[in-house]
Amino acid sequence: xxxxxxxxxxxxxxxxxxxxxxxxxxxxxxxxxxxxxxxxxxxxxxxxxxxxxxxxxxxxxxxxxxxxxxxxxxxxxxxxxxxxxxxxxxxxxxxxxxxxxxxxxxxxxxxxxxxxxxxxxxxxxxxxxxxxxxxxxxxxxxxxxxxxxxxxxxxxxxxxxxxxxxxxxxxxxxxxxxxxxxxxxxxxxxxxxxxxxxxxxxxxxxxxxxxxxxxxxxxxxxxxxxxxxxxxxxxxxxxxxxxxxxxxxxxxxxxxxxxxxxxxxxxxxxxxxxxxxxxxxxxxxxxxxxxxxxxxxxxxxxxxxxxxxxxxxxxxxxxxxxxxxxxxxxx
Numbered sequence: 549x550x551x552x553x554x555x556x557x558x559x560x561x562x563x564x565x566x567x568x569x570x571x572x573x574x575x576x577x578x579x580x581x582x583x584x585x586x587x588x589x590x591x592x593x594x595x596x597x598x599x600x601x602x603x604x605x606x607x608x609x610x611x612x613x614x615x616x617x618x619x620x621x622x623x624x625x626x627x628x629x630x631x632x633x634x635x636x637x638x639x640x641x642x643x644x645x646x647x648x649x650x651x652x653x654x655x656x657x658x659x660x661x662x663x664x665x666x667x668x669x670x671x672x673x674x675x676x677x678x679x680x681x682x683x684x685x686x687x688x689x690x691x692x693x694x695x696x697x698x699x700x701x702x703x704x705x706x707x708x709x710x711x712x713x714x715x716x717x718x719x720x721x722x723x724x725x726x727x728x729x730x731x732x733x734x735x736x737x738x739x740x741x742x743x744x745x746x747x748x749x750x751x752x753x754x755x756x757x758x759x760x761x762x763x764x765x766x767x768x769x770x771x772x773x774x775x776x777x778x779x780x781x782x783x784x785x786x787x788x789x790x791x792x793x794x795x796x797x798x799x800x801x802x803x804x805x806x807x808x809x810x811x812x813x814x815x816x817x818x819x820x821x822x823x824x825x826x827x828x829x830x831x832x833x834x835x836x837x838x839x840x841x842x843x844x845x846x847x848x849x850x851x852x853x854x855x856x857x858x859x860x861x862x863x864x865x866x867x868x869x870x871x872x873x874x875x876x877x878x879x
Contacts, residue, residue: 556592567647568595571602585811588848596706599651606648611676631670638663659705668694681745688748692725700724708801719796729786730815737830752778766830779827802855810848
């Protein structure tokens, strides 16, 4: 976390500054696409985004990266400890020293983020300890409410809107889902290694695909036209969710809009890369070429500069204050 960002956000307490810095390091290390887009935000809003990412990353690491020797019971216990710390921090309980929880609680208080969004997120993280597949897309969307949609809803108060919050909320939630569906498609091989299949079973079955066929393709490196067809269908499904999300971009505060537009394009480019690579995600990870990433980022920077210039020259609608609207969105 640069001192400039912390100063711009009015974060002066040394312990808090260290906590936010830790979250920024997690974002920079693990969220390459997300981190690149975050740098296009006004400096005062970046720490909050890093805090939201840092907490989500900490929970995800408990689920997937505690080491092969960690038992399900140990992972569950670690998640329970994290959840208890979070609840204590959000309700102003005993002092918290866990950096990602400390930064998240401060961000939630500053931007009046609904505590239910964090509760729902933790519920989906716990599901990852026991659920290994989803029978239908509806089942998957229930899981993704907590694992992805609420991330978009957490972000919305930080980004600000030029409309009331309620009309923008469904689009923000859809964008979170679109990003996660993209990750599911890109990481299908890695998730299979962990015993999980996030692509819904009904979508796979419609193309004659089942777990054993995916395992065979992963193990042998061989392609199967049925698998390719199913992955193409998953891509089409994901692009539909991007279309649901896109109208929300225009509802965001103009100075925050280039950041989210850049993330939107970078993540959607992952789908292009998957398709260009023949849907070989069971065999290798799809990586957007550096040149394409740089072009999208450069366009975002131009848009940021233009938005800031317009903000200085003209009176733009102010973002809706956190307490000006009912922030409870229907599930």
